[in-house]
Amino acid sequence: xxxxxxxxxxxxxxxxxxxxxxxxxxxxxxxxxxxxxxxxxxxxxxxxxxxxxxxxxxxxxxxxxxxxxxxxxxxxxxxxxxxxxxxxxxxxxxxxxxxxxxxxxxxxxxxxxxxxxxxxxxxxxxxxxxxxxxxxxxxxxxxxxxxxxxxxxxxxxxxxxxxxxxxxxxxxxxxxxxxxxxxxxxxxxxxxxxxxxxxxxxxxxxxxxxxxxxxxxxxxxxxxxxxxxxxxxxxxxxxxxxxxxxxxxxxxxxxxxxxxxxxxxxxxxxxxxxxxxxxxxxxxxxxxxxxxxxxxxxxxxxxxxxxxxxxxxxxxxxxxxxxxxxxxxxxxxxxxxxxxxxxxxxxxxxxxxxxxxxxxxxxxxxxxxxxxxxxxxxxxxxxxxxxxxxxxxxxxxxxxxxxxxxxxxxxxxxxxxxxxxxxxxxxxxxxxxxxxxxxxxxxxxxxxxxxxxxxxxxxxxxxxxxxxxxxxxxxxxxxxxxxxxxxxxxxxxxxxxxxxxxxxxxxxx
Numbered sequence: 001x002x003x004x005x006x007x008x009x010x011x012x013x014x015x016x017x018x019x020x021x022x023x024x025x026x027x028x029x030x031x032x033x034x035x036x037x038x039x040x041x042x043x044x045x046x047x048x049x050x051x052x053x054x055x056x057x058x059x060x061x062x063x064x065x066x067x068x069x070x071x072x073x074x075x076x077x078x079x080x081x082x083x084x085x086x087x088x089x090x091x092x093x094x095x096x097x098x099x100x101x102x103x104x105x106x107x108x109x110x111x112x113x114x115x116x117x118x119x120x121x122x123x124x125x126x127x128x129x130x131x132x133x134x135x136x137x138x139x140x141x142x143x144x145x146x147x148x149x150x151x152x153x154x155x156x157x158x159x160x161x162x163x164x165x166x167x168x169x170x171x172x173x174x175x176x177x178x179x180x181x182x183x184x185x186x187x188x189x190x191x192x193x194x195x196x197x198x199x200x201x202x203x204x205x206x207x208x209x210x211x212x213x214x215x216x217x218x219x220x221x222x223x224x225x226x227x228x229x230x231x232x233x234x235x236x237x238x239x240x241x242x243x244x245x246x247x248x249x250x251x252x253x254x255x256x257x258x259x260x261x262x263x264x265x266x267x268x269x270x271x272x273x274x275x276x277x278x279x280x281x282x283x284x285x286x287x288x289x290x291x292x293x294x295x296x297x298x299x300x301x302x303x304x305x306x307x308x309x310x311x312x313x314x315x316x317x318x319x320x321x322x323x324x325x326x327x328x329x330x331x332x333x334x335x336x337x338x339x340x341x342x343x344x345x346x347x348x349x350x351x352x353x354x355x356x357x358x359x360x361x362x363x364x365x366x367x368x369x370x371x372x373x374x375x376x377x378x379x380x381x382x383x384x385x386x387x388x389x390x391x392x393x394x395x396x397x398x399x400x401x402x403x404x405x406x407x408x409x410x411x412x413x414x415x416x417x418x419x420x421x422x423x424x425x426x427x428x429x430x431x432x433x434x435x436x437x438x439x440x441x442x443x444x445x446x447x448x449x450x451x452x453x454x455x456x457x458x459x460x461x462x463x464x465x466x467x468x469x470x471x472x473x474x475x476x477x478x479x480x481x482x483x484x485x486x487x488x489x490x491x492x493x494x495x496x497x498x499x500x501x502x503x504x505x506x507x508x509x
Contacts, residue, residue: 004069004357005170006256012175014269015182017253019342021244021274022185024110027339028307030238030278031287035218035303037234038225043279045226045235049447054239055271056436056444057404060411061245062263063423065254074255074353076248076407077495083415090501091492092410095403096248097350098488101370102395103247104347105377106388111340112158113143113312114333116150121329126316132294132302135313147382155382158341159374165345166352167367170256174345181338188335189281195328196285202292202321209295214288217296229454236451237397242278243271244346246400246407252350264428286310293318311336348374358498377483386473390480393463398455405448408440417441 007013034042068079076096080089120126129135142150165173201210225231240246254263287310290299294314302314319329348370355366380387411420421437466474495501 004072004074004256006258008171008175010261010266012171012179013253013257014266014273015178016174016342016346017244017250017266017270018273018277019178019182020249020253020346021242021270021343022182022277023244023339023343024107024114024307024311024336025238025241026274026278027189027282027286027336028311030242030282031218031285032303032306032310033234033238034283035287035300037231038222038228039217040219040221041223041225042231042235043219043221045232046238049232049236049239050243050271050275052439052443052447053236053404054243054245055268056440057245057408058243058250058267058271059264059424059432059436060408060420060440061248061250062254062267063420064407064411065251066257066259066261066263067423068251069255069257070259072357072500074252074357075350076251076403077354077498078358078501079251079255080410081501083410089410090495090498092406093248094488094491094495095399095406096251097354098484098491099395099399099403100247100249100347100350101373101491102391102399102484102487104344105374106381106391107340107347108159108162108344108374109155109378109381109388111337111344112151112155113139114336114340115158116142116154117312117316118330118333118337119154121316121319121326121333124326127320127326129317129320132298132309132313132317135317136309139308139312145383145385151382155378159371162341162344162348163367163371165341166348166370167364169363174349177345178342181342185335185338185342186277186281188331188338189277189285192328192331192335193281193284195322196289199292199322206295209292211288211292214291215284217291217299218283218287229458233451233455233458236447237401240400240404241396242274244343246404247347248350248403249346251407252353253346255353260427262427262429264424264432265430268430286315289318290314293321354494354498358500359494360500380476380479380483384476384479386469386477387480390477391484394481394484401448401452401455405445405452408445408448412440412445 007016034046064079064083065074068074068082071078071082073079073082076093077090078093080093083089126135126138129138142148165177167173168176197211199211201207203209244250257263287299287303290302290310294302302309315332316329319325319332322328351370352363352366355361355369356363361369381391417437417440420440424432462468466477469477
């Protein structure tokens with residue numbers, strides 16, 4: 001026994017991992033991605049990526065985490081060292097701590113917007129605003145570059161709520177949150193879907209703007225989109241983002257399993273829970289609502305504009321026009337807040353677990369240290385334009401794919417496919433089809449490498465050189481890259497000082 005915490009219940013574990021996956025990306029990012037990349041046609045590469053990338057990599061992270069956890073390691077550096085006792089292995093795992101921390105910095109800030117907008121909805125702060133442009137000014141007045149007292153207040157409140165959960169640990173903190181937040185999230189989402197389906201025709205002057213046509217706008221397949229490589233890249237990126245694979249988060253969560261706990265069925269259950277939230281619930285909310293109130297042309301613009309336009313500029317106007325709009329708006333943003341906080345606590349856990357497992361810090365000290373670091377690192381995100389976008393692009397669009405490729409190669413090819421398959425099947429409550437043995441060994445690694453090569457070929461240099469970025473944002477975007485490098489370098493230094501990672505006794509369990 002290594003004295004590490006464990007999940008108290010299996011349902012708590014499933015809800016916690018599902019909570020990590022079900023986040024703002026489900027309810028805001030996915031509908032926009034689908035609507036702007038071929039509608040129903042987007043689902044074809046999406047489910048192909050889910051089958052050959054998402055689910056296999058999810059099982060890999062569950063298996064690696066449980067393997068490392070039984071040896072006292074809850075983060076990628078320790079797990080990689082246990083799998084491959086080479087000098088560089090622990091440094092390859094650095095990304096599994098650094099990237100979640102980078103995302104945590106700005107994710108909690110966006111999460112705080114959802115809490116603020118819940119309050120704004122109830123108090124009528126944005127009542128009467130009739131256009132997206134005006135709502136954009138409203139958003140910028142509180143959360144634009146430079147921030148405001150309101151922005152800081154809600155960010156501090158959100159940060160404290162997150163770290164109150166982290167401080168309490170696995171079973172009394174994260175698991176308890178998941179058992180409360182996830183059922184509430186699904187109840188709110190289902191209630192809102194029911195309301196959408198009972199709206200009829202909100203604007204009698206446009207009888208074609210109804211829920212059926214709204215769903216058709218989102219899901220009618222534009223098959224010509226299947227010939228566009230960007231659609232396939234977007235679908236794969238959404239699968240990574242939505243399942244929380246490639247972050248190192250699931251690896252850390254599963255390290256709190258016991259040696260023979262099931263991972264095959266538990267992992268699949270969390271994936272299907274996430275897909276229900278994303279495809280069924282989220283697909284029935286944001287874009288159909290936008291279509292019913294703004295029409296097809298504006299809805300296409302909203303979808304392409306991204307999550308800020310859809311979530312914080314368009315939908316507040318929609319709810320404000322409905323009966324009981326203040327309540328509906330509060331429910332919508334409350335839903336987003338619960339989705340956000342279950343994800344953000346998971347992003348914090350790898351760093352806390354590393355400080356606990358490898359440096360021997362008590363959880364209280366590790367939690368407080370991370371709280372201070374996030375509070376300091378968030379300042380340029382709040383104060384400068386373009387900083388958030390740059391962090392998000394490199395940490396999420398690029399970082400998780402790179403780290404996911406490292407994970408699959410490390411587990412399948414370095415550890416060995418036979419041992420890897422044995423780990424996945426150990427204690428399994430279902431028999432994973434044998435075809436996934438070959439998917440894991442050949443298809444998933446090649447798929448991921450192919451994605452990286454295609455991205456570099458199509459977009460890599462343009463993104464690296466900041467083509468099309470406003471000149472006033474260029475210095476801050478380079479500063480954001482500098483912060484990412486600093487986080488990675490600092491994590492490498494800590495890994496170098498973690499004596500336990502070089503201990504043969506610790507590696508052998």
